[in-house]
Amino acid sequence: MEKDTMQQPDELEIDLWEIFLVLLHNLALIISVGIMVALGAFLVTQLFGVPQYESTTKIYILNKQENNAVTYSDIQLGTQLTKDYAELIQSRFVLEEVVQGMGLDLSYEEIAKKVSVTTPTDTRILAITVTDTDPVTAMQMANAIREAAAVHIMNVMDIQAVNVSETANMPMKKASPSVLKNTLIGGMAGIFLMIIVILIRFLMDDTVKTPEDVEKYLQLSTLAVIPLNEGEPDGKKKKKKVKRG
Structure with missing residues (x-):
């Protein structure tokens, strides 16, 4: 039992080393597949990706007491109600009003x-x-939603005013899809999948290729090795041709 226990770490180390050698031997193939998949992701994103633009507007909402002085309770209440304001902004009433208005x-x-x-x-x-x-539509929609939401929030929450912190901007650069991001993801996915395929083929291959494999897997010692010289018949044929010439 102790002998078997001591041999297990060595066997694990040999297996990991063999896996490393297999991956190293197929390194060119792994890199080639990664580059091909990355190129495919680049072309698909560049040719078929629909550009998406984002425009953002910001509002500031704060309840005030009748004396118009901002207190700590007003600030705390405003923080707690931000989720309510977000629900009102995305409500059916506001969005359908924007659709009809535009x-x-x-x-x-x-x-x-x-x-x-x-x-x-x-x-x-x-x-x-x-x-x-x-x-342009993204910017116009953002401003329209802000205006409709401000009126809806004042009516529902009984607030005197909704302050505009920042109007919607004109987006000059697309937000998605990202060509660089998709290309990198495609390349990494290709490399990862190719490594998995190589490892599966390696682990599923139970053929004996070397005398060391016989000793390792069958636990038998080899008595002799017969070399195979496949090029010998061709060499004899070449020599015969030379003698005839």
Whole structure:
């Protein structure tokens, strides 16, 4: 038992070394497949990827008491209500009003997928982001949602005003898809999949190729090795041809 226990670490080390050698032997193939997949991802993203643009507008909402003085309770209450404001901004009432006002051919579900509301950490500012294939439409939709949401929030929450922290910007660069990101992901995926294929083929291959494999897997010692010289018949044929010439 002790002898078998002592041999297990050696066998594990030999297996890992063999795997390393197999991967090293197929390194050129692994890199080639990675480059090919990365090139494919680059071409697909460049040719068939639909550009998406993001435009963001920000609002600031703060309840005030009747004396118009901002207290700590007002700030704390405003922080707790940011989630309520976000729900009101993305409500059906606001989004459908924007669709009708801009004359968009979109359903509520379709425009809801384009809108996201976030709150920067430790702030009471709400950022309304709209994603669209047209940068101008994204900017116009963001501003329209902000205006409709401000009126809806004042009516529902009984707030006097919603302050505009930042108007929607005109996006000059596409937000997605990222050609560089997709190319890198494609290359890494190709390399990873090729390594898996090579390892599976290596682990599934149970053929005996060397005398060392006989001793390792069959636990038998080889008495003799017969070399195979496959090029010998061809060599004799060549010599005969030379004698005839």
